Amino acid sequence: SAVISQKPSRDICQRGTSLTIQCQVDSQVTMMFWYRQQPGQSLTLIATANQGSEATYESGFVIDKFPISRPNLTFSTLTVSNMSPEDSSIYLCSVVQVPGNEQFFGPGTRLTVL
Amino acid sequence: RKEVEQDPGPFNVPEGATVAFNCTYSNSASQSFFWYRQDCRKEPKLLMSVYSSGNEDGRFTAQLNRASQYISLLIRDSKLSDSATYLCVVNEVGDYKLSFGAGTTVTVRA
Numbered sequence: 635s636a637v638i639s640q641k642p643s644r645d646i647c648q649r650g651t652s653l654t655i656q657c658q659v660d661s662q663v664t665m666m667f668w669y670r671q672q673p674g675q676s677l678t679l680i681a682t683a684n685q686g687s688e689a690t691y692e693s694g695f696v697i698d699k700f701p702i703s704r705p706n707l708t709f710s711t712l713t714v715s716n717m718s719p720e721d722s723s724i725y726l727c728s729v730v731q732v733p734g735n736e737q738f739f740g741p742g743t744r745l746t747v748l
Numbered sequence: 749r750k751e752v753e754q755d756p757g758p759f760n761v762p763e764g765a766t767v768a769f770n771c772t773y774s775n776s777a778s779q780s781f782f783w784y785r786q787d788c789r790k791e792p793k794l795l796m797s798v799y800s801s802g803n804e805d806g807r808f809t810a811q812l813n814r815a816s817q818y819i820s821l822l823i824r825d826s827k828l829s830d831s832a833t834y835l836c837v838v839n840e841v842g843d844y845k846l847s848f849g850a851g852t853t854v855t856v857r858a
Contacts, residue, residue: 665844677848
């Protein structure tokens with residue numbers, strides 16, 4: 635399976651600031667996604683990162699709060715803007731490995747907002 | 749109603765025991781089904797895909813019942829290392845977006 639890395643692995647941030655999370659894959663992938671996992675909960679899809687165009691956001695998530703870039707087929711960033719304590723969560727990127735329709739996750743970025 | 753529902757457990761079993769649990773999904777258009785395993789403070793890792801005919805991977809057996817819209821996972825001869833949260837995951841045909849259950853926690857004790 636593809637090797638996925640994320641930076642930073644964790645961060646503690648102040649309210650009102652922004653953090654950009656990077657996701658790097660060791661091979662070209664068509665489909666790339668960003669998920670959030672809040673404490674004690676399962677994963678929720680934030681958006682699909684589209685290469686060369688605007689991301690597709692799920693209900694409850696907006697571009698102003700979670701801008702996403704996908705400049706090529708191996709890299710994407712997710713920014714968490716104007717953070718509040720409610721944004722404290724683990725943020726994970728994932729990629730689809732074809733054939734097989736199976737999806738693999740990066741190690742996650744653990745964000746704590748004070 | 750949640751799209752994917754799981755018994756949260758926890759299931760506490762002794763080593764060597766068999767443990768089984770189910771997951772139900774609400775969207776009849778769902779076409780792909782998976783079990784992921786998530787260890788504490790780690791990312792989910794794909795355990796196995798679930799096929800219509802059912803499939804087995806070593807000590808793990810997955811079944812799919814489309815008529816009743818449920819998926820099951822059975823773990824035989826449990827090991828201490830099987831202790832984890834097991835996530836039931838589904839998606840629709842042509843759509844790679846995954847819907848996750850809340851997870852079933854399994855603890856295997858010595």
